[in-house]
Each structure stands twice: as structure tokens, then as C-alpha cells.
Amino acid sequence: MNIWQTVKLAVAGIRANKLRSFLTMLGVIIGVAAVIVLVSIGEGTSKSVTGKIQGLGSNLVSITIRNNETPVSLSYDEIMDWKARPGILGIAPVINGNVSVKYGNKKYDTSLEGINSDYEQVRNFHVQQGRFVIPTDLSFRQKIVLLGAEVARQLFGQIDPVGETVKINGENFKVVGLLEEKGGAAFGSNDDKVMIPLTTAERLLNSKGIRTVYVQAASAEDVDSVVAQLDNLLYKKIKNTDAYRVFNQAEMLATVNQVTGTLTVMLGGIAGISLLVGGIGIMNIMLVSVTERTREIGIRKAIGGKRRDILRQFLIEALVVSSSGGVLGILAGLGGARIIGSVMSIETGVSLQIIGLAFGFAVLVGIVFGIYPANKAAKLNPIEALRFQ
Amino acid sequence: MIKLKNISKYYQTGSITITALDRVTLDISAGEMLAIIGPSGSGKSTLMNMLGCLDVPSEGQYHLEGKEVSKLQEDDLAEIRNQKIGFVFQNFNLLNSLTALENVELPLIYRGLGAGERRKMSLQVLGMVGLSDRLHHKPAELSGGQQQRVAIARALAGNPPVILADEPTGNLDSRSGEEVMEILKELNRKGKTIILITHDPEIAKQVRRVIRIQDGQIVFSGEVA
Numbered sequence: 001m002n003i004w005q006t007v008k009l010a011v012a013g014i015r016a017n018k019l020r021s022f023l024t025m026l027g028v029i030i031g032v033a034a035v036i037v038l039v040s041i042g043e044g045t046s047k048s049v050t051g052k053i054q055g056l057g058s059n060l061v062s063i064t065i066r067n068n069e070t071p072v073s074l075s076y077d078e079i080m081d082w083k084a085r086p087g088i089l090g091i092a093p094v095i096n097g098n099v100s101v102k103y104g105n106k107k108y109d110t111s112l113e114g115i116n117s118d119y120e121q122v123r124n125f126h127v128q129q130g131r132f133v134i135p136t137d138l139s140f141r142q143k144i145v146l147l148g149a150e151v152a153r154q155l156f157g158q159i160d161p162v163g164e165t166v167k168i169n170g171e172n173f174k175v176v177g178l179l180e181e182k183g184g185a186a187f188g189s190n191d192d193k194v195m196i197p198l199t200t201a202e203r204l205l206n207s208k209g210i211r212t213v214y215v216q217a218a219s220a221e222d223v224d225s226v227v228a229q230l231d232n233l234l235y236k237k238i239k240n241t242d243a244y245r246v247f248n249q250a251e252m253l254a255t256v257n258q259v260t261g262t263l264t265v266m267l268g269g270i271a272g273i274s275l276l277v278g279g280i281g282i283m284n285i286m287l288v289s290v291t292e293r294t295r296e297i298g299i300r301k302a303i304g305g306k307r308r309d310i311l312r313q314f315l316i317e318a319l320v321v322s323s324s325g326g327v328l329g330i331l332a333g334l335g336g337a338r339i340i341g342s343v344m345s346i347e348t349g350v351s352l353q354i355i356g357l358a359f360g361f362a363v364l365v366g367i368v369f370g371i372y373p374a375n376k377a378a379k380l381n382p383i384e385a386l387r388f389q
Numbered sequence: 390m391i392k393l394k395n396i397s398k399y400y401q402t403g404s405i406t407i408t409a410l411d412r413v414t415l416d417i418s419a420g421e422m423l424a425i426i427g428p429s430g431s432g433k434s435t436l437m438n439m440l441g442c443l444d445v446p447s448e449g450q451y452h453l454e455g456k457e458v459s460k461l462q463e464d465d466l467a468e469i470r471n472q473k474i475g476f477v478f479q480n481f482n483l484l485n486s487l488t489a490l491e492n493v494e495l496p497l498i499y500r501g502l503g504a505g506e507r508r509k510m511s512l513q514v515l516g517m518v519g520l521s522d523r524l525h526h527k528p529a530e531l532s533g534g535q536q537q538r539v540a541i542a543r544a545l546a547g548n549p550p551v552i553l554a555d556e557p558t559g560n561l562d563s564r565s566g567e568e569v570m571e572i573l574k575e576l577n578r579k580g581k582t583i584i585l586i587t588h589d590p591e592i593a594k595q596v597r598r599v600i601r602i603q604d605g606q607i608v609f610s611g612e613v614a
Contacts, residue, residue: 005498012486013486016486295482296484298482299482299483299484300484300495300499301467302441302443302470302476302482303470303471303476303495303496303499303543304467304468304470304471304472304496304499304500304547305467305499306463306464306467306468306499307463307464307467308464309499382443383438383443383444386443386478386482
């Protein structure tokens, strides 16, 4: 008996029993949709977290010095001397403070970073208008400022701030650049801050000594050696490992990826269980169907249907149910992922692999749970089956 | 054509062994039309299952067209049924979800024939039973007589040498019953071996040879006047 014929028969059977078939499929539909939605949420979250971390700058190593442990701090020139070391591409020391910025009669409190020209490349943070801080700004302690996107919105609204003058803690600063929008970061908003030349910041905040340094390694392979060198240098100077910390961004990224990866697998696994439950539903209905159709099986056997013909017929019916459920589940999953993505405003990347995997699993479930009822049907004794009322 | 030699069939129910057929020996020649009669419980159905290769005997030999079939496995028996035997049942046993044409095509599908050939052979036998205008009707849309004619067409589709009819008129009104009997007699005239299983003496009168079975044994075999 040819397969196409059997598939046609199975489809006819499904259409004849619409409600029952739909309910049977529902388990598979929900399972497949759940796998797709949950995994795509997991993957989307992972992608956006990774993207944000990478947006902080590539091959980044950061140093923080805790001032409550020791009074030790590093000077700008001292730090910039490290640049001669192998594997280091750029160094961006940062001074932090809180200031209030005034434009006209509008006042806005925000955080301030004193930076140098390397910052742009090291932190991968550019201006969308105007210019960035340049080395001469530091040499001459220029009173210029870069505004974060949020700060500009608060003070200037829709007006272009570049070229205007603002007051920072009472001193006049010329706005030379508007920073690009970075969106919310894991550690406070990147858009809610202003940046001025580091030397100017030392004066303004009346602070000597730098506690935060971002170092960019030349390549991913150099990161480990840069970390080791910095560790070494800092230990020589500070002699207290608790007083400073060297962060490796790649390590952090790896950790985050591992966590989100585990999360995704877990979500997928939970959804997979519902697919399995769907499979049991198929088996249940198939068993009922075999009993109901005992007589049909008897007739088929009497006129020459062999065991394998009957087995194939029921197996194909299970497969048609599970794969139709799979297709509907994929559609539901795609829709669900889109809806949840927009409601929770996260990126949901539905990959072809996941669709393939979920569908493949649905088909597998159809085979595994179809084989027992199909085998039961195939083994019926034709005489008893014919006598069945 | 058909040779049964000392066929016995035992059923085990708990500790009791029931002898449904007791050393039955029977020869049926090609082209014969005969009726097997007997009261219910006589072993009639068991004999029919045996003749139809639906079951195998506990003891004895069964040669069908020279081939020993009493020791065959299920799938081989299915193939013999498909090739050699056409079944007509009392309650028609058509598949309700299929049309008349699809029902008739079914044995040909199991034989593995292509769609074109199946269609041709099925249309021909449906024409023979006078149902060319009911091809796409489902069994529920047909009268009892028409359903039985579809069943006969299905039995004929694969052109088997033997037609085994189990109470073919039992569920029909007398007119439809007569029609069905006419078709079977006509088939016999064309050379088919027809075996009727019945308890209706009127039916038995219409055939040349009658076999009466009682308590699993043949008690009479011959012509009835």
C-alpha cells in the first residue's frame, strides 16, 4: 500500500473528526509553541545582554581602586606610561563625580566623568554631533563638555546643544559634543552623564588621583597578559590585593553567556516536557481509535492487509497528527514570540535551528507514541476483529 | 482446487478444550457452487475461517490450488487471501469512510497495483454488479442490496478463483437477496468457485451441492433435490 494513499486516508480521518483531532494536536501545538517562544526569549535575552557588554568596548579590562581601603591613588601620567607596554592599545582613566548642570533657568543633577581622548575608542562611545575630547583639551584644561543624550534632552529638549554654554557647579563650560544614545546599561544609564577633560575635572571636583581606569588590549589573545601585567604593577604599588580589582570583560561575558545558555536550555527543556505530554495525548487517542476501528482493521486484514500495512497506516496517522500539530505550533510560536517580544520589549530571535528542532521533536514524539497503538492494531487477530461490534 | 484433509480445530477455554472441527475432509473442484449449512455452533464459521485462510487448523492439511497453506504465517495468509479469495459478509463489512469505488480498490491497493490499473479493474467489477452510477457514494448513502453488491465487487476486484460468501443474503430483503444470489450464480457460470455459508434452506436449494455440518463434522455431502 503506497504511502501517499495512506497519508491521504489519514488526513481524511483527521478531517472527519475535527474536534478530536484538534484536541489531540493541541498538546503538540502548545509544546512546539512553548519551545519556540521560551528558547527565543532566552536567546534574545542572551543576545541583548551580550550586546550590551560588548557595547562597553571590546577586549576591555577595567581597574577600580577602592579608596576606603587605602589612601593610595594613581596619577594620570603614571597611568598613561603603561601605554608603552606590549598588548595595550588604549588607556582611559576616569574621574567620577556628581555635579549639577544648568542651562538658562533649567537645572539638572547628573554624574560627571573626567576623561581623555582614548575613552572614545576604549569604551566604544562616540558623539552623534560635534566632536570628542582631544589631547589639547587636557593640556589646556579646556572648559568644554560632552553631554549625554538624556542630559541634553532634559536641558535642551529638541534644541541642538552643541555650541551652547552650560554652567557646571557654577562654572561655564562650552558644549562641544552630544554623545550617542547607548540605552540603559547594566550599571546605571550611560546616557545620563556628562564628560569633561580629565585635567579639568581634577580642578572642578578638587580631586587628585584616579580610581577607575579602562584599558583596551590590542586583541582578545592579549587580554590575559594585560590583566597579568596590570595586576603585577598595581600590586607593586599598592601592596594590598583587596584595595584594587582588575576586571576582565571577556571573562564576564563568558560567565554571562554560560548563565544565559543554561537558562535557555532549561526553558527549552521545560517546554520539551509539554511536548512529551502532548505525545502521551496522541498515544491515548490512538489507542481509543484502534479500539473503535477494530472492525475496520479486521476488514482490511481479511482482504489482504498485512501487519506492516496496518502498522504503517496507524503510524502515519500519528505522524500526520503530530506534524500538523508541529506546523501549527511553529506558527503559534512565531506569533507568540513576536507578541511577548513586543510586550516585554526584548529582542526575540527565533532561529531556524530551534524551529527545526521543535518540529523534529514533535515528529519524533509522533513516532514514539504512535508505535505502540499502531503495533497493537497490526497484531489484532482478523477473525476476532471482524466479529467486533 | 480445494482439498481439506482431516482438518481439526481446537480452542482452549480455561481448562476445557473445545473441538470446533473434527477431522473434516472435503474436496471442492474448480467452478463448483456449494452451500455449507448447519445450525449455529456447528463449526460452520470455523470451517469458513479455515477455507478463507483467516485461521489455520490445529491439525490436518489444507491445499489451496495445490499449495499447502495450513502452516503459513499471518502475512503469507494475508497474501493468499488477497490473491485467491474474495469475501462477502453478511453485514457487508465495507469501510464507511470510503466511497464505493475506494472500497473496491482497497484489495488492489494491498496487492500493490498502480492507481490507473486499480481504477480500471474496479470500474469494471462495479459495472458487473450494476453500480456504475454509484461510484462515489459512501456505504451510508446506499441501500443494503447496493452495499452488498459493492462488497461483491470488492471480492471480485482482484479476480480471485474463490468467492466465500457468509450469509450474503442474511441482512437483505427478499428482492435484494434474490438479486445478490443471481449475481453469485452468474459468477459461478463464468467459472468462479462459489462457497456459500448459510442456514437458509431456500438458498441451499439453489445450489447443486450441499454440505451439512454438525458438531464439527460433515454429516451430509451431496446434492439435494
